[in-house]
Amino acid sequence: MKLNRDEQDMLNGKEGLASQKAMELLVKYGDALGAEQFVDTNNVAVFAGLFFFPELVKKVIPSLDPDAIASKFLLDSDELVVLDRVKAFTTNHIFTINREYLKLQGRSQLVYDLAEKMEAYCKRVGINNIATCTPYLAGNIPLKGEHCAWTESSAIPFANAVVGARTNIEGWHSSFASAITGKTPLWGMHLGENRLGDTIVDVEVDLDRVMEWGLMGYYIGKRVGPHIPIFTNIEQIPNLGMLMAFNAGISGNIIMYHIIGVTPEAHTLEMATGNKKVSESIKYGKEQRREAYRELNHSKKGNVDIIIMGCPHYSIEQISSLARMLEGKKLYDSTALYVTTCRQTKTLADRNGYTDIIHKAGGLVLDDTCGLEFHHDMSKVIATDSAKQAHYLPVENVWYGSAEDCVQAAITGKWQGEIR
Numbered sequence: 001m002k003l004n005r006d007e008q009d010m011l012n013g014k015e016g017l018a019s020q021k022a023m024e025l026l027v028k029y030g031d032a033l034g035a036e037q038f039v040d041t042n043n044v045a046v047f048a049g050l051f052f053f054p055e056l057v058k059k060v061i062p063s064l065d066p067d068a069i070a071s072k073f074l075l076d077s078d079e080l081v082v083l084d085r086v087k088a089f090t091t092n093h094i095f096t097i098n099r100e101y102l103k104l105q106g107r108s109q110l111v112y113d114l115a116e117k118m119e120a121y122c123k124r125v126g127i128n129n130i131a132t133c134t135p136y137l138a139g140n141i142p143l144k145g146e147h148c149a150w151t152e153s154s155a156i157p158f159a160n161a162v163v164g165a166r167t168n169i170e171g172w173h174s175s176f177a178s179a180i181t182g183k184t185p186l187w188g189m190h191l192g193e194n195r196l197g198d199t200i201v202d203v204e205v206d207l208d209r210v211m212e213w214g215l216m217g218y219y220i221g222k223r224v225g226p227h228i229p230i231f232t233n234i235e236q237i238p239n240l241g242m243l244m245a246f247n248a249g250i251s252g253n254i255i256m257y258h259i260i261g262v263t264p265e266a267h268t269l270e271m272a273t274g275n276k277k278v279s280e281s282i283k284y285g286k287e288q289r290r291e292a293y294r295e296l297n298h299s300k301k302g303n304v305d306i307i308i309m310g311c312p313h314y315s316i317e318q319i320s321s322l323a324r325m326l327e328g329k330k331l332y333d334s335t336a337l338y339v340t341t342c343r344q345t346k347t348l349a350d351r352n353g354y355t356d357i358i359h360k361a362g363g364l365v366l367d368d369t370c371g372l373e374f375h376h377d378m379s380k381v382i383a384t385d386s387a388k389q390a391h392y393l394p395v396e397n398v399w400y401g402s403a404e405d406c407v408q409a410a411i412t413g414k415w416q417g418e419i420r
């Protein structure tokens with residue numbers, strides 16, 4: 001890679017060991033990707049809180065010293081690197097540990113201790129602990145054209161497609177190194193020519209409900225990824241909840257898409273394709289919609305034991321609407337309802353009385369966690385309004401439907417949702 005003076009100085013250690021180690025890592029990464037240079041970034045989203053194998057971390061760093069952990073596990077350095085402050089504006093996306101409900105999440109005290117230490121470490125080095133997969137609801141809203149270095153699969157299509165910001169899918173190490181240096185390799189989604197659509201999706205169904213967007217995202221993500229789809233014939237202008245559900249459905253497969261007349265790089269079809277011929281056209285009609293619904297609904301049992309809502313983390317609008325649906329009602333005796341959201345939204349929900357209403361009905365609103373992080377009893381039947389959760393939940397019996405279907409199941413203990 002060609003480095004400018006500033007980057008070379010970092011690599012030579014003139015700005016300290018942390019910048020040097022981070023730059024060494026980014027140069028290797030950029031070289032492997034075929035990037036020729038770096039681009040400045042002042043918007044980084046790291047994943048620096050949860051270690052899935054805490055026993056391994058403890059084996060390598062018995063003292064659980066966060067500087068040593070960050071050096072080894074986030075910078076790949078055997079040398080101890082004591083970071084002073086990160087250079088870029090950085091948010092830490094998720095801890096996935098709710099301190100009050102460790103048992104629900106099947107988490108040990110060790111994971112908790114580690115998460116606490118890493119949270120304090122992030123605070124010390126200037127990383128903002130927003131702890132959510134919806135950073136755009138919690139103060140990290142990039143702007144069109146802004147170069148970012150983000151982790152988190154559903155947030156990335158949101159940044160690229162909905163906002164028009166520019167980010168690849170970054171990992172623990174690369175995002176951390178970008179936070180320290182304020183640099184990311186200039187490749188992939190950072191380059192305009194790589195953001196053009198190459199597959200037309202002709203939409204033939206009404207997308208008037210949030211659930212429809214989750215279904216379409218799921219279907220197209222599985223069939224079209226890793227290409228860049230261009231959605232045509234969509235008459236419904238989606239709201240935030242619809243786009244969040246869509247990004248969750250499509251995530252993991254697609255990091256960029258266009259919706260003609262909706263997303264900022266697709267005012268017209270010509271703009272979305274750059275006037276180039278597209279490689280493929282596919283249809284999303286009634287049949288495809290039914291197929292997606294069938295794939296996501298894989299329960300053989302009509303009862304529902306657990307309902308999980310809030311993937312991606314629910315917005316205040318979604319929580320207030322849920323509270324309205326549950327006001328004065330009671331959950332079925334043996335059915336549990338968990339709603340996950342970010343710290344900021346939880347605080348708003350608490351202060352506006354929504355949490356109280358949901359709790360009085362028998363549900364639970366949780367921040368700092370995600371339904372996939374719960375300790376799941378494989379014999380239980382779970383219902384959700386998220387295509388992403390329905391796909392990834394490890395249990396055999398899963399129902400997917402609208403928020404209304406989930407509330408009905410919470411109150412009756414039975415699944416009655418169906419596709420119209």
Ligand code: F3S
Pocket residue numbers: 094133154248310311312313340369370371372388389
């Ligand atoms: Fe967020 Fe967990 Fe869903 S991280 S997108 S709530 S799977």
